Amino acid sequence: MDQTSDTSRRDFLKKCVMGTAVLRTAKLPLLGMAGQESTPGKSKVVIANDAQLRGAKTTVDSSRIASLLDRAMQSLFDLDDPIEPWKKLVRAGQRVGVKVNALGGRGLSSNVQLVEAICERLQEAGIRGNDTVIWDRDTEELERAGFHVATAGNRVQCFGSDRLGYEERLATYGSVGSRLSKILTQRSDVLINVPVLKDHDGAGVTIALKNMYGVIHNPNKYHPNGCNPYIADVNMLPEIRSKMRLTICDATTASYEGGPGYKPQYSWKNDGLIISQDPVALDYIGWQIIERKRAEKGLKTLEGVGRSPAYIATAADAGHRLGMNDPRRIATVEV
Amino acid sequence: MLSGAALSLGDLGQDLVAVPLSAFPQKLDDSRFTVEARFYQKIENKRIKCKLCPRECTVGDRERGYCGVRENRGGTYYTLVHSRLCAAHVDPIEKKPFFHYLPGTMAFSLATAGCNVNCKFCQNWDISQVRPEQVPANYAPPRSVADLARQYHCPTIAYTYSEPVVFSEYLMDAADAGHEAGIRSVVVSNGYMQADALKAAYGKMDAVKIDLKAFSESYYRDVVVGELKPVLNALVTLRKMGKWTEIVYLVVPTLNDSDAEFRGLVRWIKTNLGVDVPVHFAQFHPEYLLKNLPITPVPTLERAKAIADAEGLHYVYIGNVPGHPAENTYCPKCRRMLVERVGLTARQMLIRKNACPFCQQPIPGVWHA
Ligand code: SF4
Numbered sequence: 001m002d003q004t005s006d007t008s009r010r011d012f013l014k015k016c017v018m019g020t021a022v023l024r025t026a027k028l029p030l031l032g033m034a035g036q037e038s039t040p041g042k043s044k045v046v047i048a049n050d051a052q053l054r055g056a057k058t059t060v061d062s063s064r065i066a067s068l069l070d071r072a073m074q075s076l077f078d079l080d081d082p083i084e085p086w087k088k089l090v091r092a093g094q095r096v097g098v099k100v101n102a103l104g105g106r107g108l109s110s111n112v113q114l115v116e117a118i119c120e121r122l123q124e125a126g127i128r129g130n131d132t133v134i135w136d137r138d139t140e141e142l143e144r145a146g147f148h149v150a151t152a153g154n155r156v157q158c159f160g161s162d163r164l165g166y167e168e169r170l171a172t173y174g175s176v177g178s179r180l181s182k183i184l185t186q187r188s189d190v191l192i193n194v195p196v197l198k199d200h201d202g203a204g205v206t207i208a209l210k211n212m213y214g215v216i217h218n219p220n221k222y223h224p225n226g227c228n229p230y231i232a233d234v235n236m237l238p239e240i241r242s243k244m245r246l247t248i249c250d251a252t253t254a255s256y257e258g259g260p261g262y263k264p265q266y267s268w269k270n271d272g273l274i275i276s277q278d279p280v281a282l283d284y285i286g287w288q289i290i291e292r293k294r295a296e297k298g299l300k301t302l303e304g305v306g307r308s309p310a311y312i313a314t315a316a317d318a319g320h321r322l323g324m325n326d327p328r329r330i331a332t333v334e335v
Numbered sequence: 336m337l338s339g340a341a342l343s344l345g346d347l348g349q350d351l352v353a354v355p356l357s358a359f360p361q362k363l364d365d366s367r368f369t370v371e372a373r374f375y376q377k378i379e380n381k382r383i384k385c386k387l388c389p390r391e392c393t394v395g396d397r398e399r400g401y402c403g404v405r406e407n408r409g410g411t412y413y414t415l416v417h418s419r420l421c422a423a424h425v426d427p428i429e430k431k432p433f434f435h436y437l438p439g440t441m442a443f444s445l446a447t448a449g450c451n452v453n454c455k456f457c458q459n460w461d462i463s464q465v466r467p468e469q470v471p472a473n474y475a476p477p478r479s480v481a482d483l484a485r486q487y488h489c490p491t492i493a494y495t496y497s498e499p500v501v502f503s504e505y506l507m508d509a510a511d512a513g514h515e516a517g518i519r520s521v522v523v524s525n526g527y528m529q530a531d532a533l534k535a536a537y538g539k540m541d542a543v544k545i546d547l548k549a550f551s552e553s554y555y556r557d558v559v560v561g562e563l564k565p566v567l568n569a570l571v572t573l574r575k576m577g578k579w580t581e582i583v584y585l586v587v588p589t590l591n592d593s594d595a596e597f598r599g600l601v602r603w604i605k606t607n608l609g610v611d612v613p614v615h616f617a618q619f620h621p622e623y624l625l626k627n628l629p630i631t632p633v634p635t636l637e638r639a640k641a642i643a644d645a646e647g648l649h650y651v652y653i654g655n656v657p658g659h660p661a662e663n664t665y666c667p668k669c670r671r672m673l674v675e676r677v678g679l680t681a682r683q684m685l686i687r688k689n690a691c692p693f694c695q696q697p698i699p700g701v702w703h704a
Contacts, residue, residue, distance in 0.1 A: 103397065162468055170624070177455075177624045201395060218464055220403040221453050224560070258380060261396045 092126030097188030107262035109145035199259030204309030280323025404449035435700025617654035
């Protein structure tokens with residue numbers, strides 16, 4: 001695929017169908033990596049930004065977001081080849097679920113160009129097109145967010161849990177008892193989480209961990225008490241925990257208030273990505289970014305408005321150990 | 336699980352098309368099930384506050400409340416389960432259980448998906464704890480419900496299995512259609528409802544059965560994910576409304592089975608509702624998220640009944656124990672047996688003109704159609 005042209009999503013999917021997608025994997029120079037190797041005992045979170053992500057347009061440029069993704073991945077894995085990081089996550093023959101967040105419509109959902117870039121890299125790492133599923137809870141929501149639904153052929157698949165349904169058996173942990181999406185249980189060996197950086201009226205923020213509410217059949221039951229401890233408990237469900245490999249948070253457009261729905265007045269063009277293999281550390285860092293934006297806008301802190309995201313600490317506690325929430329144990333790298 | 340004569344959803348009349356279930360089922364046309372909700376307030380930023388149950392969910396645009404069956408679309412709140420039947424059976428009315436309401440008759444029993452609490456012992460969690468799209472559904476508008484009840488020779492429509500609070504609009508419209516056709520309506524509910532909604536919706540019911548799940552707020556918080564106080568308030572409101580009401584108390588070993596709790600419960604009933612309200616102490620069976628507890632021992636249920644009897648309640652039953660003598664109705668004055676039941680079947684009904692035929696003691700209830 002020619003990354004310098006604004007190749008459309010439809011073209012990309014068409015090429016996948018035909019099996020003729022030629023995926024160029026130019027080696028990109030590593031930016032801002034000097035002295036930023038991961039530190040033992042710390043969780044690494046990479047924040048990647050590109051002020052030119054949209055060029056003169058309002059929409060994200062496909063080739064620039066692919067470059068930004070490469071830069072972030074190479075930094076996260078300390079590798080100077082754009083494909084090698086993916087080979088550390090997946091191996092040929094595996095089926096990969098790319099769990100996006102499509103709740104916010106076109107304004108505030110996982111960016112389609114970003115997801116395309118992820119799928120391209122997965123293919124370059126040896127994953128067959130139709131072994132990758134882009135998914136969220138509802139097919140119609142995916143369409144509203146700009147994704148092109150595909151349920152057959154050799155191309156990358158894209159549909160919601162409504163199409164395959166949920167397992168009969170309950171998965172339980174702590175306070176949670178839920179049926180899991182069959183896309184996770186039957187169509188994914190590996191899970192790549194692609195949430196959006198957003199404010200949330202209940203949980204405080206919704207980033208990596210909360211995006212797993214889209215994997216269970218009854219998320220509406222787990223919103224009381226700021227979603228705590230439910231978010232942490234959902235992420236402890238064995239099928240989720242064992243398959244989760246990476247979070248690529250779409251922070252190209254983010255929200256600091258009024259979430260999780262899209263409210264243009266409370267959104268900003270952040271033009272970045274946040275990626276990590278530690279979803280707790282990623283949520284902690286994302287939360288701080290949202291707090292900084294709130295302060296800039298003259299809003300009270302989330303704690304000040306009674307919705308500090310307490311679930312992050314719960315996810316890090318001794319009963320969960322899903323990752324690090326102590327800033328001293330998080331290595332943040334900006335590229 | 337659901338018992339009685341299960342109706343195939345495909346049987347429900349010509350216009351009720353069974354949902355095809357395939358590996359990739361097509362999305363249903365939801366519009367015919369989507370009706371504006373009756374109990375909510377619009378608030379800022381296209382958000383709404385639901386006024387149907389005490390949870391008072393504040394719901395943003397494109398989001399749903401806790402029950403999962405009500406959705407905010409652009410600042411207007413909708414129920415997604417009007418006429419969206421996910422279960423329909425013809426059951427003996429004793430199964431609800433109603434013991435003092437038209438004994439020996441059948442009830443056309445129906446449910447939609449959803450519930451406003453999340454009881455860890457739920458027997459019907461596969462329909463109550465799901466979103467409407469996650470279970471097969473059929474379109475059953477109110478008039479067809481009334482027609483079906485008549486077709487199956489049921490004098491009553493029963494709203495049951497999941498939680499009728501969350502399908503109040505449907506229940507109200509079906510009750511109206513039923514009444515027009517001479518069919519009564521009864522509801523089996525947790526009573527976790529706001530007073531205005533309760534008066535409007537259950538005001539249309541001919542009888543109400545409330546699951547009073549415990550007599551402690553901690554149990555309601557931890558096991559039910561609800562609150563006790565609003566349920567007690569609902570019972571008092573129903574009494575003031577003059578609705579025939581029966582109470583079921585599911586006795587769960589170690590969690591709500593102490594003498595003190597039984598005593599507190601029956602004293603509250605006696606003081607606030609009187610001694611004539613039937614109380615059913617029902618046996619728990621391990622289900623859903625409470626599989627680590629045993630079936631309630633029969634002596635525990637007998638202990639609960641003994642406490643209630645000693646406190647002076649007149650009609651105390653033991654439920655889910657077929658053949659137990661406490662399934663029968665006895666005259667509180669002469670102690671003669673008036674209604675003999677085995678399991679869910681009323682074998683003998685001796686009450687005449689709402690009174691004991693032996694001593695003429697009035698027996699409260701609705702005994703004859
Ligand atoms: S009925 Fe449903 S939406 Fe309304 S307050 Fe209760 S749980 Fe929330």
